Amino acid sequence: MTVVCPLDRLLPYRGVAALLPGGVQVALFRTGDGNVYALSNIDPYSRAAVLSRGIVGDRGGVPVAVSPMHKNAFDLRTGVCVDDPDVSVEVFPVRVDAGMVLVGVP
Amino acid sequence: MTRTVVVVGYGMVGHRLVQALCERDIAGQWRIVVLAEEERHAYDRVALSSYVDTWDAADLTLPHLEVDLRLGDPAVAIDRSGRTVTCKSGEVLRYDALVLATGSYPFVPPIPGKDLPGCYVYRTIDDLDQIRDAVQKANRPGRKAGMVLGGGLLGLEAANALRGMGVSPHVVEMAPRLMPIQVDEGGAGLLKNLVQKLDLTVHTGASASVIERDGDRLIAKLTNGVELDLDVVVFSAGIRPRDQLAREMDLEVGARGGVVVDEACRTSDEAVYAIGECACIDGMVYGLVAPGYAMAEVVADRLLGGAATFPGADTSTKLKLLGVDVASFGDAHAATEGALEVVFNDAVAGTYAKVVVSDDAKTLLGGILVGDASQYTLLRPMVGRQLSADPASLIAPAGGGVELGALPDDAQVCSCHAVTKAAINAAITEGCTDVPALKTCTKAGTGCGSCIPMLKTLLSEAGVEQSKALCEHFTQSRAEVFEIIRASGIRTFSALIAKYGTGDGCDICKPAVASILASLGNGHVLDGEQASLQDTNDHFLANLQRNGTYSVVPRIPGGEITPEKLMVIAEVARDFGLYTKITGGQRIDLFGATVDQLPLIWRRLVDAGMESGHAYGKALRTVKSCVGTTWCRYGVQDSVALAIQLELRYRGLRSPHKLKSAVSGCARECAEARSKDFGVIATEHGWNLYVGGNGGFKPRHADLLVSDVDTETLVRLIDRFLMFYIRTADRLQRTAGWIEAMEGGLDHLRDVIVHDSLGICADLEAAMERHVGSYADEWRGVLEDPDKLARFSSFVNAPGTPDPTISFREERGQRVPVQLGIPEVATR
Numbered sequence: 001m002t003v004v005c006p007l008d009r010l011l012p013y014r015g016v017a018a019l020l021p022g023g024v025q026v027a028l029f030r031t032g033d034g035n036v037y038a039l040s041n042i043d044p045y046s047r048a049a050v051l052s053r054g055i056v057g058d059r060g061g062v063p064v065a066v067s068p069m070h071k072n073a074f075d076l077r078t079g080v081c082v083d084d085p086d087v088s089v090e091v092f093p094v095r096v097d098a099g100m101v102l103v104g105v106p
Numbered sequence: 107m108t109r110t111v112v113v114v115g116y117g118m119v120g121h122r123l124v125q126a127l128c129e130r131d132i133a134g135q136w137r138i139v140v141l142a143e144e145e146r147h148a149y150d151r152v153a154l155s156s157y158v159d160t161w162d163a164a165d166l167t168l169p170h171l172e173v174d175l176r177l178g179d180p181a182v183a184i185d186r187s188g189r190t191v192t193c194k195s196g197e198v199l200r201y202d203a204l205v206l207a208t209g210s211y212p213f214v215p216p217i218p219g220k221d222l223p224g225c226y227v228y229r230t231i232d233d234l235d236q237i238r239d240a241v242q243k244a245n246r247p248g249r250k251a252g253m254v255l256g257g258g259l260l261g262l263e264a265a266n267a268l269r270g271m272g273v274s275p276h277v278v279e280m281a282p283r284l285m286p287i288q289v290d291e292g293g294a295g296l297l298k299n300l301v302q303k304l305d306l307t308v309h310t311g312a313s314a315s316v317i318e319r320d321g322d323r324l325i326a327k328l329t330n331g332v333e334l335d336l337d338v339v340v341f342s343a344g345i346r347p348r349d350q351l352a353r354e355m356d357l358e359v360g361a362r363g364g365v366v367v368d369e370a371c372r373t374s375d376e377a378v379y380a381i382g383e384c385a386c387i388d389g390m391v392y393g394l395v396a397p398g399y400a401m402a403e404v405v406a407d408r409l410l411g412g413a414a415t416f417p418g419a420d421t422s423t424k425l426k427l428l429g430v431d432v433a434s435f436g437d438a439h440a441a442t443e444g445a446l447e448v449v450f451n452d453a454v455a456g457t458y459a460k461v462v463v464s465d466d467a468k469t470l471l472g473g474i475l476v477g478d479a480s481q482y483t484l485l486r487p488m489v490g491r492q493l494s495a496d497p498a499s500l501i502a503p504a505g506g507g508v509e510l511g512a513l514p515d516d517a518q519v520c521s522c523h524a525v526t527k528a529a530i531n532a533a534i535t536e537g538c539t540d541v542p543a544l545k546t547c548t549k550a551g552t553g554c555g556s557c558i559p560m561l562k563t564l565l566s567e568a569g570v571e572q573s574k575a576l577c578e579h580f581t582q583s584r585a586e587v588f589e590i591i592r593a594s595g596i597r598t599f600s601a602l603i604a605k606y607g608t609g610d611g612c613d614i615c616k617p618a619v620a621s622i623l624a625s626l627g628n629g630h631v632l633d634g635e636q637a638s639l640q641d642t643n644d645h646f647l648a649n650l651q652r653n654g655t656y657s658v659v660p661r662i663p664g665g666e667i668t669p670e671k672l673m674v675i676a677e678v679a680r681d682f683g684l685y686t687k688i689t690g691g692q693r694i695d696l697f698g699a700t701v702d703q704l705p706l707i708w709r710r711l712v713d714a715g716m717e718s719g720h721a722y723g724k725a726l727r728t729v730k731s732c733v734g735t736t737w738c739r740y741g742v743q744d745s746v747a748l749a750i751q752l753e754l755r756y757r758g759l760r761s762p763h764k765l766k767s768a769v770s771g772c773a774r775e776c777a778e779a780r781s782k783d784f785g786v787i788a789t790e791h792g793w794n795l796y797v798g799g800n801g802g803f804k805p806r807h808a809d810l811l812v813s814d815v816d817t818e819t820l821v822r823l824i825d826r827f828l829m830f831y832i833r834t835a836d837r838l839q840r841t842a843g844w845i846e847a848m849e850g851g852l853d854h855l856r857d858v859i860v861h862d863s864l865g866i867c868a869d870l871e872a873a874m875e876r877h878v879g880s881y882a883d884e885w886r887g888v889l890e891d892p893d894k895l896a897r898f899s900s901f902v903n904a905p906g907t908p909d910p911t912i913s914f915r916e917e918r919g920q921r922v923p924v925q926l927g928i929p930e931v932a933t934r
Contacts, residue, residue, distance in 0.1 A: 005902045013610070014638040016902040023910050028902070032600070032610055042911070047926035048654035049911045053642040057612035060578065066613040068642035068650055073613070 027052035119382030158270035219317030436472025487517030665692025741771035743788030
């Protein structure tokens with residue numbers, strides 16, 4: 001796993017993007033309950049690397065990040081698009097260790 | 107075999123006939139030829155006084171119809187035996203059916219001096235153009251004066267038009283009261299009081315005995331001894347049917363004029379019909395458009411082989427004269443034998459209401475409403491029907507009025523488009539669940555809008571729940587959430603949702619709450635927890651584009667910019683390789699900046715004295731302007747200075763949706779102000795304020811709110827308008843939709859923000875003052891705060907590394923994005 005940043009760089013309900021080895025982009029999110037999630041940063045609808053800049057909240061209790069491009073919501077736990085279950089983004093393994101956020105390769 | 111119908115006259119009634127025939131003659135039985143006297147297309151003569159708001163005849167023009175239309179070529183002779191019409195141009199047309207729709211002419215009483223220059227009639231657009239010319243040429247210092255002879259419905263309309271031209275009108279009426287045909291003494295007394303507050307002088311029981319010329323002025327001597335010093339005189343003392351052609355062709359005419367027709371609107375020649383104000387039906391000549399329309403429908407049906415008959419005239423009237431509601435319906439003057447009158451006259455509130463009932467008090471016969479005519483739509487359909495309650499309860503302030511449930515199915519709910527209660531209920535059954543759906547489906551509520559509250563009631567009576575919930579996390583509407591935040595003092599989203607909502611929030615409620623917090627003045631939009639509520643545009647203070655880059659728009663107030671600032675923008679664009687485009691709002695948009703570049707770009711812009719243009723926000727965008735008096739040969743006010751003043755005043759103001767504005771320096775309207783949320787157009791005397799305009803998806807011309815106000819009043823009214831909008835609109839509802847959805851529409855809006863009917867104007871103004879006083883440039887705020895600056899990084903673990911997915915190619919000498927994930931060839 002790659003050490004990405006200190007946990008306190010993740011504000012609740014606000015994402016950041018990180019660059020993994022090989023140029024892979026990951027979007028990191030932290031919800032109000034303290035959970036940390038990592039999804040691909042690429043919005044599958046627009047192909048733009050913007051998912052980390054989406055608003056974080058819930059849809060019917062499901063934690064989601066909403067792409068800022070066309071407002072598609074993705075389940076933070078599974079990467080599945082809530083509005084269109086045939087579409088999903090990759091989920092990356094993530095953990096917090098000694099105040100640092102670590103991301104692995106799926 | 108196609109037959110030919112020649113329609114003589116192209117006023118509103120002639121137009122209605124042609125329209126009805128075009129719509130229904132599916133088999134193409136008739137070739138339609140229209141002979142029009144005026145050089146312009148048919149227009150809405152009922153709305154003639156509104157012409158002075160814009161001086162744009164296109165606003166009144168009725169829909170164009172695909173027929174053989176001869177403008178400016180009236181009929182001059184008709185040969186009944188040969189069935190031919192001779193036109194002014196000399197052409198002779200053969201007809202199978204002929205329809206006379208020649209309308210009426212204004213009656214001018216035989217007063218000495220009536221033909222002097224400066225004396226006009228009030229009937230056509232050309233008449234108004236002539237009156238305007240005379241008013242503009244009058245060289246009286248200060249306010250100009252005019253006299254309208256005739257205090258009926260048309261006379262008051264003419265007085266309103268004069269007011270719109272900046273003239274103080276005297277209204278002279280021979281009868282002892284205003285509007286003697288529609289209104290009784292009590293109602294007219296109140297009407298007189300109300301219109302006199304609006305700069306009208308009313309002389310009843312009087313006429314002019316002579317009009318004389320004195321240099322540039324006209325002097326009118328009235329029969330009551332008063333002498334008036336005037337710039338213009340307008341005759342509006344009634345109309346007479348134009349039946350000259352009918353007389354020349356030996357058709358029967360009525361004793362007091364008008365072509366006599368039967369219940370099929372047929373004259374004494376069976377191939378010739380007459381409709382509208384030139385026709386005499388059942389011994390009556392009607393000077394209202396509704397009976398004329400009914401006649402047009404009858405003739406259209408007859409021409410297509412039907413057997414329709416004239417249903418009798420509904421002379422009910424509801425109108426707003428000079429902002430005063432007046433309605434008259436049924437037997438308004440209690441002419442029915444034994445009729446009883448019930449009257450409520452409230453001089454304090456400025457309302458007068460009367461109902462006329464049968465001698466047993468069980469049947470409604472008619473009524474008069476002045477000052478508040480809101481009960482008209484419910485009362486008029488009840489005429490001739492049994493009352494279920496005490497007549498007084500129909501109009502008594504606490505009586506509750508008529509219950510909607512008591513209305514029969516065939517009663518018209520929307521009288522503008524003749525939509526019945528049954529038709530609306532049918533639409534609800536078929537799936538309409540809200541007022542906009544009912545408007546689209548039935549047209550109800552799209553005219554004057556007075557029936558919209560009834561539409562809502564019918565929806566709720568049918569059991570349709572109209573959810574106002576902001577989203578799944580808040581059951582409250584945006585307006586309610588606004589009031590909660592304002593009243594509770596809560597200033598964080600987490601505290602708000604914990605107390606008044608559920609869950610974590612979403613992409614709907616978070617930006618909405620962020621906007622409300624910003625409207626209430628809660629510091630920088632990226633302070634603390636607020637940062638996590640913002641959409642990406644507000645979060646990066648720039649506009650997201652399709653490849654994940656952003657665009658930058660510095661504020662250029664009023665579109666005025668120095669060459670030095672222009673050079674800074676040009677240098678920034680060149681140095682960062684930004685695609686550059688001029689926007690529709692007189693600004694410059696720089697595209698293709700990455701999040702890392704944004705602070706570097708803004709450092710240079712802010713150092714050169716520029717600030718955020720809020721192109722990214724639901725906020726004031728720009729106040730566009732024309733060139734104005736400084737340079738323009740035609741301008742009458744300094745539109746650029748006002749546009750800059752307004753843009754600087756309202757910059758940074760967060761609102762439910764974006765706000766656009768413009769200021770035009772004269773009626774030519776080069777700034778397109780009427781397509782804006784609030785638009786200002788200069789007049790000779792000040793400014794006209796228009797509100798609720800929209801371009802975009804659903805274009806809408808803005809409505810005139812007030813005219814001829816000075817700059818201070820204008821700014822105060824815009825302050826109130828914007829704050830009222832910010833407090834009460836739904837999320838993402840532009841001002842156009844907000845006004846359309848408002849109960850009571852524009853009239854209600856005017857009551858609230860011009861007449862302060864809710865008593866909130868001082869509060870609205872104070873709120874705007876707080877905004878103006880606390881404004882600070884958002885980009886400067888970012889540049890001065892290292893914590894905020896740290897957010898402008900593409901990658902948290904690799905600041906300064908460019909996003910590898912972003913690349914550019916060149917097009918017409920500028921950099922444009924390479925389409926993402928899609929091969930270039932596929933896009934060609």
